[in-house]
Amino acid sequence: MKIKDQAVHLSQKAKEKIIEYIEQNHIQADEKLPSELELQKMLGVSRYTVREALTLLEQERIIYKIQGKGTYVTKRFIQIESGLEKLESTTEIISSFGYEPGTVWLDVSLEEPTPDMIKKLKLSQTDKVITFTRIRKANDDIAAFCIDTVPAQLLNNHVPQMDNVQSMFKFLEDSFNIEIQYAVTEIIPSLPTQEMLKELCIDKNKSVLLLHQIHFDKEGRPLIYSRDYFNSEIFRFKINRLK
Amino acid sequence: MKIKDQAVHLSQKAKEKIIEYIEQNHIQADEKLPSELELQKMLGVSRYTVREALTLLEQERIIYKIQGKGTYVTKRFIQIESGLEKLESTTEIISSFGYEPGTVWLDVSLEEPTPDMIKKLKLSQTDKVITFTRIRKANDDIAAFCIDTVPAQLLNNHVPQMDNVQSMFKFLEDSFNIEIQYAVTEIIPSLPTQEMLKELCIDKNKSVLLLHQIHFDKEGRPLIYSRDYFNSEIFRFKINRLK
DNA sequence: CAGTGGTCTAGACCACAAG
DNA sequence: TTGTGGTCTAGACCACTGC
Numbered sequence: 001m002k003i004k005d006q007a008v009h010l011s012q013k014a015k016e017k018i019i020e021y022i023e024q025n026h027i028q029a030d031e032k033l034p035s036e037l038e039l040q041k042m043l044g045v046s047r048y049t050v051r052e053a054l055t056l057l058e059q060e061r062i063i064y065k066i067q068g069k070g071t072y073v074t075k076r077f078i079q080i081e082s083g084l085e086k087l088e089s090t091t092e093i094i095s096s097f098g099y100e101p102g103t104v105w106l107d108v109s110l111e112e113p114t115p116d117m118i119k120k121l122k123l124s125q126t127d128k129v130i131t132f133t134r135i136r137k138a139n140d141d142i143a144a145f146c147i148d149t150v151p152a153q154l155l156n157n158h159v160p161q162m163d164n165v166q167s168m169f170k171f172l173e174d175s176f177n178i179e180i181q182y183a184v185t186e187i188i189p190s191l192p193t194q195e196m197l198k199e200l201c202i203d204k205n206k207s208v209l210l211l212h213q214i215h216f217d218k219e220g221r222p223l224i225y226s227r228d229y230f231n232s233e234i235f236r237f238k239i240n241r242l243k
Numbered sequence: 244m245k246i247k248d249q250a251v252h253l254s255q256k257a258k259e260k261i262i263e264y265i266e267q268n269h270i271q272a273d274e275k276l277p278s279e280l281e282l283q284k285m286l287g288v289s290r291y292t293v294r295e296a297l298t299l300l301e302q303e304r305i306i307y308k309i310q311g312k313g314t315y316v317t318k319r320f321i322q323i324e325s326g327l328e329k330l331e332s333t334t335e336i337i338s339s340f341g342y343e344p345g346t347v348w349l350d351v352s353l354e355e356p357t358p359d360m361i362k363k364l365k366l367s368q369t370d371k372v373i374t375f376t377r378i379r380k381a382n383d384d385i386a387a388f389c390i391d392t393v394p395a396q397l398l399n400n401h402v403p404q405m406d407n408v409q410s411m412f413k414f415l416e417d418s419f420n421i422e423i424q425y426a427v428t429e430i431i432p433s434l435p436t437q438e439m440l441k442e443l444c445i446d447k448n449k450s451v452l453l454l455h456q457i458h459f460d461k462e463g464r465p466l467i468y469s470r471d472y473f474n475s476e477i478f479r480f481k482i483n484r485l486k
Numbered sequence: 487c488a489g490t491g492g493t494c495t496a497g498a499c500c501a502c503a504a505g
Numbered sequence: 506t507t508g509t510g511g512t513c514t515a516g517a518c519c520a521c522t523g524c
Contacts, residue, residue, distance in 0.1 A: 487523100487524075488522105488523095488524085489521105489522085489523090489524105490520100490521080490522075490523105491519105491520085491521080491522100492518105492519075492520075492521095493517100493518085493519070493520095494516105494517080494518080494519095495515100495516085495517075495518100496514100496515090496516090496517105497513105497514085497515090498512100498513080498514075498515105499511105499512085499513080499514100500510105500511075500512070500513095501509100501510085501511075501512095502508105502509080502510085502511095503507100503508090503509075503510105504506100504507090504508090504509100505506085505507085505508105
């Protein structure tokens, strides 16, 4: 039996070799890396592969290039931690903050869509939607109040049993082979609503971060319209903004 | 005199040709594009160039690819409007919302850095900073209250005259050849501070979107630490989140 | 001028989807 | 098996930097 060829791409291996090289040779901030020609000899791969590896390192802000001069190591050899520009589920966000995610299910129901939902999910007049209402917990604290709406058609017009479900993304992927690819998110600073004051026991003088999100699949179909109220006591969101 | 070769890259031209092809042949959502082999024959370029063009189109969410099957047009043939993940100056943001940007200069002064600034701008103990305080306007409305702090050393320890300056980015670039490349931004929903209530005449029950940003150059040097309070009556920020 | 990164070509083989 | 996109090679010329 043959072991699968190239389980890991050469460019990925080359990238790791280059990181190794930087560490072993103690290349400091703003010091020059070997040229692409030298790297292809050192690593025994083509220039294309070297450039792919360097592109990966550049995206991670580990190196930068100057045309005509060379490739250099950035000031901070630090992994930039990912921010809101990276699409993650609320479950993943809570985990990445170092908390244990939990869910309190409040409601799952088949509904008529509002005009807003019809527009955002590109529904026809006869379509129904299913709305999921949850409180998300971080350890024992309330992290967020989440309302997700999906076209009922996607779930075969059947209200699912959600007791053990944590991540909506994972549920849709596992049960319906629906894969979310990207989202357009609107940031709305707001004060807690009446409902939240009751349900979330949030101080009415604390402001809350409301994210209105439309999630799309690879093909560009809108699949989930969600409104997430995050407790800004617990979450401080970051965004990495690139030119 | 010879006209400059390849002022526009072939891959860019190829991309435009493909868009033209999609439009002229009325290729609808989820319909298939010619294969890469066919495209290279049609466009008279190599496969590498075709793939570069397709990569550009994929990033703009105009097409999507499925390995083994082909390349398809996305549901909405619509330019995704850029959001906060794209680094723009406040001046550019105001313009892109369709307003005329304006600036009211409140203060420019040389100061001792706070411990927070020392940490965020990686200063040494003896370094000074220059802080710029402005009100930014969108037509005649108050758009934001902006406090920008830069290491004094960057400006040759000299407090500049800023009367006619709009964009800080452009000022640093033109006057000191300093180019901002990316920023790490923290989103902080907050209530207006005392100072803002006075200066901005903002209703104290309205919440405000506070962005704490650290701006870096290509090399990874922190250059500007800014605190921008945006009037959330006027601005609704979007983020495009990608997996 | 030589050396560097940026763009492009031609051709190869691999992995995946569908008949 | 065929056709597709994904990865990789070898080699070319261009654009920019600095001597």
